[in-house]
Amino acid sequence: MELTDKVVFISGSTRGIGAAIALEFAKSGSRLILNGRQDDLPKAFKEKLDLLGTEYHYLKGDIANEESVSELAAAAWQIYEKIDILINNAGITNDKLMMGMKTSDFDQVINVNLRGTFMLTQPIFKKMLKKRAGCIINLASIVGLHGNTGQANYAASKAGIIGLTKSIAQEGAHRGIRCNAIAPGMITSDMTEKLSERVKEQILSRIPLNRLGQPKEVAKTAKFLAENDYLTGQTIVVDGGMTI
Numbered sequence: 001m002e003l004t005d006k007v008v009f010i011s012g013s014t015r016g017i018g019a020a021i022a023l024e025f026a027k028s029g030s031r032l033i034l035n036g037r038q039d040d041l042p043k044a045f046k047e048k049l050d051l052l053g054t055e056y057h058y059l060k061g062d063i064a065n066e067e068s069v070s071e072l073a074a075a076a077w078q079i080y081e082k083i084d085i086l087i088n089n090a091g092i093t094n095d096k097l098m099m100g101m102k103t104s105d106f107d108q109v110i111n112v113n114l115r116g117t118f119m120l121t122q123p124i125f126k127k128m129l130k131k132r133a134g135c136i137i138n139l140a141s142i143v144g145l146h147g148n149t150g151q152a153n154y155a156a157s158k159a160g161i162i163g164l165t166k167s168i169a170q171e172g173a174h175r176g177i178r179c180n181a182i183a184p185g186m187i188t189s190d191m192t193e194k195l196s197e198r199v200k201e202q203i204l205s206r207i208p209l210n211r212l213g214q215p216k217e218v219a220k221t222a223k224f225l226a227e228n229d230y231l232t233g234q235t236i237v238v239d240g241g242m243t244i
């Protein structure tokens with residue numbers, strides 16, 4: 001797919017990987033619909049988009065809330081009467097060891113990461129089916145492939161996203177819709193900033209390329225998945241070799 005003028009809707013794109021994906025597609029001349037839970041995009045991020053001359057819209061909306069997500073999907077489609085590429089990036093963590101994890105901790109992460117992704121995708125997928133074209137990219141994680149101590153809720157949500165991705169890929173293929181996932185390893189962002197230095201050092205010792213990844217390295221993978229028309233149902237691991 002040629003990305004110039006394509007409409008790209010990215011959930012959770014106020015910062016981190018979502019913002020980096022936005023900038024990557026902006027550089028390719030795509031038009032952006034951005035989303036987050038706050039009232040507006042950070043000023044510095046807007047300045048970067050303005051410098052690139054990008055056409056963008058910001059929609060506030062919580063993907064975990066059924067009413068809000070349905071309004072969000074409708075409003076996003078209405079802007080250009082189409083969405084060429086949907087990138088399900090919004091996600092949270094709430095880490096606890098299995099033995100201390102409350103059902104509410106489990107539900108909270110599943111509700112945003114998995115149920116939210118489903119609820120945002122379904123109405124847009126229906127419209128893509130009618131248009132017989134579309135590309136969906138879901139942010140999973142290596143933790144969804146391999147599990148992780150203290151992340152039973154997050155791992156389950158991301159493993160679920162991989163299953164969702166493969167199912168959407170099978171249901172959409174005959175109508176020109178592709179769906180793939182990205183499974184990042186440890187990427188520098190607010191999400192990984194929360195980790196203690198000790199945990200970060202432990203993680204670093206398990207990464208053959210000996211550094212955390214950059215959000216833009218995930219963003220480049222999203223661009224590659226959007227551009228390559230013969231890829232569907234795949235989960236691309238971007239982890240510096242951590243899970244070799």
Ligand code: NAI
Nearest residue numbers: 012014016017062063089090091141184186187189190191
């Ligand atoms: P982040 O915490 O920096 O950004 C998350 C974004 O999602 C923010 O814009 C936040 O406002 C938004 N968001 C959260 N809950 C939302 C909701 N209910 N409705 C709408 N927006 C919501 O996280 P980061 O690191 O940029 O992660 C982005 C995605 O990549 C997530 O799905 C995450 O699970 C995944 N990922 C990140 C990794 C990392 O090392 N940073 C590793 C593997 C996957």
